[in-house]
Amino acid sequence: MIYQGNAISVSRGAGGSEGRADDNVATLIFDLQGESINKLSSAVVAELEAAVKAIRAEQGLTGLMIGSAKQAFIVGADITEFHGLFDKGEQYLVDMNLRVHDIFNAIEDLPFPTVTAINGLALGGGCEVALATDFRVMAEGARLGLPETKLGIVPGWGGCVRLPRLIGADNAIEWIAGGTENKAESALTMGAVDAVVPADQLEAAALALLTRANRGELNYQARRDEKTGPLGLNAIEQMMAFETAKGYVAGKAGKHYPAPVEAIKVIQKGAGEGRARAQAIEAKTFAKLALSDVAFNLVGLFLNDQVVKKKAGKYEKQAAAINQTAVLGAGIMGGGIAYQSASKGTPILMKDIKEEAIELGLKEVRKLFTKQVERGKFTTGEMAEKLTHIRPTLSYGDFAHVDLVVEAVVENPKVKDAVLTEVEGWVDEEAILTSNTSTISITRLAENLKRPENFCGMHFFNPVHRMPLVEVIRGEKTSDAAVAATVAYARAMGKTPIVVNDCPGFLVNRVLFPYFGGFNLLLAQGADFQRVDKVMEAFGWPMGPAYLLDVVGMDIAVHAGEVMAEGFPERMKHADETAIQVMYDNDRLGQKNDKGFYAYQQDKKGKPQKVTDETAIALVERVVTSHKTFSDDDIIARMMVPLCLEAVRCLEDGIVDSPAEADMALIYGIGFPPFRGGALRYIDAMGLGEFVTLADGLAEELGALYAPTAKLRDMARSGETFYR
Incomplete structure (x- = not known):
C-alpha cells in the first residue's frame, strides 16, 4: 500500500x-x-x-x-x-x-x-x-x-x-x-x-x-x-x-x-x-x-433541495408499492397527470364521465409525447410503448387493482366530494385517495369518506409536465402511510414533493395571494400594471403579476381569492372592488379567452403573445381611488413584503416544517427568483430588522397585509435569522 x-x-x-x-x-x-x-x-x-x-x-x-x-x-x-x-x-x-x-x-x-x-x-x-x-x-x-x-x-x-x-x-x-x-x-x-x-x-x-x-x-x-x-x-x-x-x-x-x-x-x-x-x-x-449574493443564494438553493429530497426519501422508504394508479377527470389537467405518470413508467387509468373529455385528455397526452419525440427525448417506439401505460375508461370496472387515485375534477367542493365518495366504494380498502385541489380544505373533503386516513391532497401545478413541485397536503385524519405513498408516487413521476399541513390555499397559494393583494392595492393607488409587470420581471420573476394572472386565469384567481378571504379575512379580504374582480366581471379571463390585463394573439408557433389592450387599461381605471407616484423600489416593497410575511406565517403556523421547504416550494411552484434564494432567505439578506421596519412603515398606511408577526419582531430584536 x-x-x-x-x-x-x-x-x-x-x-x-x-x-x-x-x-x-x-x-x-x-x-x-x-x-x-x-x-x-x-x-x-x-x-x-x-x-x-x-x-x-x-x-x-x-x-x-x-x-x-x-x-x-x-x-x-x-x-x-x-x-x-x-x-x-x-x-x-x-x-x-x-x-x-x-x-x-x-x-x-x-x-x-x-x-x-x-x-x-x-x-x-x-x-x-x-x-x-x-x-x-x-x-x-x-x-x-x-x-x-x-x-x-x-x-x-x-x-x-x-x-x-x-x-x-x-x-x-x-x-x-x-x-x-x-x-x-x-x-x-x-x-x-x-x-x-x-x-x-x-x-x-x-x-x-x-x-x-x-x-x-x-x-x-x-x-x-x-x-x-x-x-x-x-x-x-x-x-x-x-x-x-x-x-x-x-x-x-x-x-x-x-x-x-x-x-x-x-x-x-x-x-x-x-x-x-x-x-x-x-x-x-x-x-x-x-x-456574490447570487452564488450564496444558489448554493443555498442547492442545500435546500438536498433537505427536501432527504425528507422525501424518508417518506419513500416507508411507502407501500404503487404499481397502478388512476386519475379522475380527463381534459388538460388529467391528461397532463396521465402523461407524467406514464412517461415515468407507472401505469395509469384515465377516467371521465364524458367521451369528449377522454378525447381531450388523450389529445393532450399525445401532444406532450410528440413534443418529446421531436426533442429526441423518446423514440417513436418508446412513445408507443409508454402510451400503452395509459388506459382511458368511462367506468370504475378496473379500479379494484388501483393503488392510488388522483382526483382532478373541477375545483368545486360538492363535485369533488361526490366523486371521492363514489370512487372510495370501488377501490381496495388499502388504496390511497388524493385530491388535486389548489384551495379546498383536505379535512373538509375527507368528512364524508369512510377511510379519511387514506386520503390526502396531491396538488399539481400547471402545466404538469413542466412544473416540478407537488404539494402533498396532510388533513387532520390523514395517516403517515397515505402521505408516504403519495410522496413516493410524486417522486416516481419525477416531481419534487413537499409535505404541508391543511389550511386555505395550503402553502404556495396562501403565500401567492398576498402578492396579488399587494398588486391590487398598487393599482387602486394609480400604479400602471404594465410598469408593475416590468419592475417585477426586472426583479427576477418570470412574469409580472398582471401577466401571471392572465396565465392562471381570472376565474381561478377570483375563486381562490374568495377562499383566501374567507380563511384570512383580517388581511386578505378586500373592502373595495379590485382590478382582478373587474377583469372577471367583464369576461376578461386571461389567456383562456385571449383577453385579460393584456390581449393575446397567436404567434407563428401557435403560442399566445401578449399585447397592450386599451380596454383593459380603461377597466383598471375604475378601481383607482388615488394617484400616487411609485419608484421601482416602492413597487418591489409593496409586492414582496406581503408575500414574504405570509411565508413567515406559514412557517410559524406549522403549515410547512422548515425554511428550506418553504423557499423551495415557492421557487418550484410559482417561479420565485432562484438567485434570490426564496422568501425567507430574501428576508435574511435584507436583515430582519430592516425588513420589519419596512413592513411597519407600509402597514401604517395599508393595514394588516403588511403587519409583521410578533415572533418576527422578536427574531429581529434578538438578531436571529431563518438560516444559520
Missing part, C-alpha cells in the same frame, strides 16, 4: 491480468468512508495532496490509474462547505484554489502516463480531477460535466483551462456555460475522453492505454503540452469564438446570472496564457463570484 486514508487509497498493482507489468502501475481509488458518494471536501483534498506526494516518492512506477469504488466517480466538491468557505473572503478562496491547482498539476506532471477510469458521474471537481490526467476512459452509462455556473460560480480547479484545450473553445463554452451533464458518447465525440467501454471492461481499457503510452504508441507528453500551453486560436478566431458566445449566453442566462458569461471571459483571458497564468485568472474569477 502506497497510501491509505479515509477517502483515498493508493496501491501498487492493478487488475492482475497483465502479469508483472501491472505491479508498476499505481492505482488511486476514491472511496469516501461512511458516504454513498465520493465528494471533494477539504479533508478529501488534503488526502489527495498526501496521496500524490506518496506516489511521487514511490520508486519504479510506470503509470497511474485513478478510479472509484462507488457507483459514481466523484460528484464534485462538498457543497455543504461552501458558505463557510465563502465567508473567509476573496484572498482565502484564491489561495485555496491555487493550492488545489498545485495538487492537480502534480498529477499532470508525474513522470509517467496517467489515466482516469470514469465509472459513473464525474461532475465539477470530479471532472477536473479526470482532466488532470493524460487519458480518460468512460463507462457507457457515465456522465461528465462542469455544472458550477448553476451555483453562480465558475469551475475553479482547472476546468476553464484544461477543457477548452481538450475539446476546443466552442465546445467547452457550451459545456461550462450550460452546466450540462454530458453522456459518454458525446464526451468521446468531443474528444474529452479517449474511449467508451462497458463498465466491466473499464479497468482493462484504462490499463491498456497506459501500456500503449509506455510503448510509445500514444504520446502522453504531447497531450500534456496541449493542455498546459496557450489555446491555439488566432485573434480573429478568438473574437468569433468568444464575443459571439458572450452575447448569446448573456441573452440566455439573463442579467441576474453572471457566472456563464464570466466563465467565457475566463477562458478568453487565459487563451493566450500558459497553465499557471490561466489558472490564476480562473482562481481570481471564482473567488469574486463566490462572494
